Amino acid sequence: MQKKPAQCQFGAALDSIVGKWKPIILYHLLQGKPLRFNELRRLLPGITQRMLTLHLRELEEEEIVKRVIYPQIPPKVEYSITEYGMSLSPVLETLHQWGVTHTERKQLIKEINEQTKTD
Amino acid sequence: MQKKPAQCQFGAALDSIVGKWKPIILYHLLQGKPLRFNELRRLLPGITQRMLTLHLRELEEEEIVKRVIYPQIPPKVEYSITEYGMSLSPVLETLHQWGVTHTERKQLIKEINEQTKTD
DNA sequence: CCGAATCCTTTAGGATACTG
DNA sequence: CAGTATCCTAAAGGATTCGG
Numbered sequence A, B: 001m002q003k004k005p006a007q008c009q010f011g012a013a014l015d016s017i018v019g020k021w022k023p024i025i026l027y028h029l030l031q032g033k034p035l036r037f038n039e040l041r042r043l044l045p046g047i048t049q050r051m052l053t054l055h056l057r058e059l060e061e062e063e064i065v066k067r068v069i070y071p072q073i074p075p076k077v078e079y080s081i082t083e084y085g086m087s088l089s090p091v092l093e094t095l096h097q098w099g100v101t102h103t104e105r106k107q108l109i110k111e112i113n114e115q116t117k118t119d
Numbered sequence C: 001c002c003g004a005a006t007c008c009t010t011t012a013g014g015a016t017a018c019t020g
Numbered sequence D: 001c002a003g004t005a006t007c008c009t010a011a012a013g014g015a016t017t018c019g020g
Helices: A009-016 A022-029 A035-043 A049-061 A087-115 B008-018 B021-031 B038-045 B047-062 B089-115
Strands: A065-070 A076-081 B066-069 B076-081
Touching: A009 A022, A009 B021, A022 A049, A022 A087, A022 B008, A022 B089, A035 A049, A035 A076, A035 B066, A049 A065, A049 A076, A049 B047, A065 A087, A065 B076, A087 B008, A087 B047, A087 B089, B008 B089, B021 B038, B021 B047, B021 B076, B038 B076, B047 B066
Parallel strands: none
Antiparallel strands: A065 A076, B066 B076
């Protein structure tokens, strides 16, 4: 990667939260309740086991997510947000706000285009 | 793509600002001064013409960036942030803040690991 | 000067089968 | 239950050449 101005470190932040399933994984974990692997999986319809583990491992690597293994049969593993991961909450909230208005805006523009098409 | 909870629209926001060069492109344009294609290119060492145009087109599509063509020989094209694109400023600032501390944190952890390795 | 077009490489993401 | 291991596809990114 290239050198960036010190004032432009939001690329670094993006690296931690970008990934097809990371937004929704984080959303669920930020509810506060620890979730087991299969619970999380059920909350993410369409995700494969592989992708879920990959994304969780990445979040774990950044210490955003904590993985707790209960040594028992059958296995039980719980994922939860870390204290540090909680610091993402306001960041994601801000992004969320912008995302909502952005989506609405695009929808509005689309409707206007379809309207004027019939003129 | 899957369905997401309405409370989790930050994935939509990410779509607009993710891309290898988008963060740094936005950083430069958010300085406020319109920049010509080749000016921008010089500010982004390593980028190819193709990638620069592709990313700019995407940002233009979202109406985050405005493209003004001056019909003259040799051609002159200026890119600038739109009014709407300005609304990204606080969002990116928040991301930036988190990115800075996150980078520092990772660096710190790395140093500690190297320290304890010699014990 | 500001691209478009073509072709190629790399990475992200996915399908499927298997395991302690 | 909670994963690995393999193999494969699609998408992002890049190198190079050509053109108004």
